[in-house]
Amino acid sequence: MKIGILAVQGDVTENFLATMASMSELGIDGSVIQVKTVEQISTLDGLIIPGGESTVIGQMSLVNGAIKKIKEKIESGMPVFGICAGMVFLSKNSQDRIVGNVDQPLLDILDVKIERNSFGRQKDSFEAKISMEPIGISSFHGVFIRAPSVSETGSGVEVLAKFNEKIVAVKQGNVIATAFHPELTKDTSLHKSFVKLVDNQS
Template structure:
């Protein structure tokens, strides 16, 4: 097969939006390849890159554990596959998560990003917001952040780069080839974050 093979984890959440954003980012950059919805370990093992969408992290985590996908994704990350996790996706990529109100959580995680996540860090849905951010380190000077019951990053290890902050809160990070955002780039018409990601996949490939 020519080109890159990018999968969108399609257990639950805004899968179609990520398929579309990834597809359009590849088209605009002239990168060849396929974008497909992936649900089971066999599909995941063939991937060059993976996007974990927004949704409920407890649901995506629990059902990925049941299907064996969680273990497969871990192996692929260990072998260097680039991953983009938005909102719930970033929570799943982390080592530790707690909820702002309920406290420490025992939920299935991918245990990769050396960070602690605070879930629902900005409050409940009424407090969900949009704001213009910048991700200068990856060459994006202005990006509309759509935060929906969003998490934030509260503790970071030494290998983790901070890509963006909203006031004092860390809202985008990168560790190796793995990127996590508190916000939903797939819900805006701006493809900059997805373009950065597919470029990463192409380089790795």
């Protein structure tokens, strides 16, 4: 099994370590690599798109041609885990709570409408307990940093978690996306859930 962390920008190292730990705890053989190029992405069984700045991730992926390959791989069944900015990048539609419509490259995979900066700016970052019962995680420590939320979902999208009535985690087939940062906690249960999804597909 080979899982890639999209290493364009954002929490790359933290996700790398969390995924390595998850594979070790589950006793699954495989490798975790940092990827940027079309060639690297072509070899993957699963991909994590980390938190960071979604506009930058989208623009840089567009420039090097990665965006097309990522979309092809996901549409052919490769599991993907989008975190915060990664959730925005995966979506069909995104607008900012403060500045409105934002012109940014999106993968147009996840059938949701995203509200960026849904809980406020950097200074409004917070931590909260989240429950994701549909995937067997009853309590998770969510770290929200300039977090988005899902304002609308399509028919194939399963809501995994809400906070203050806002949707903060979803699943659609082989796609998982969270508004919060699981890699910034010691709890690997969400990364393990993704590794199991990849293992089942590969």
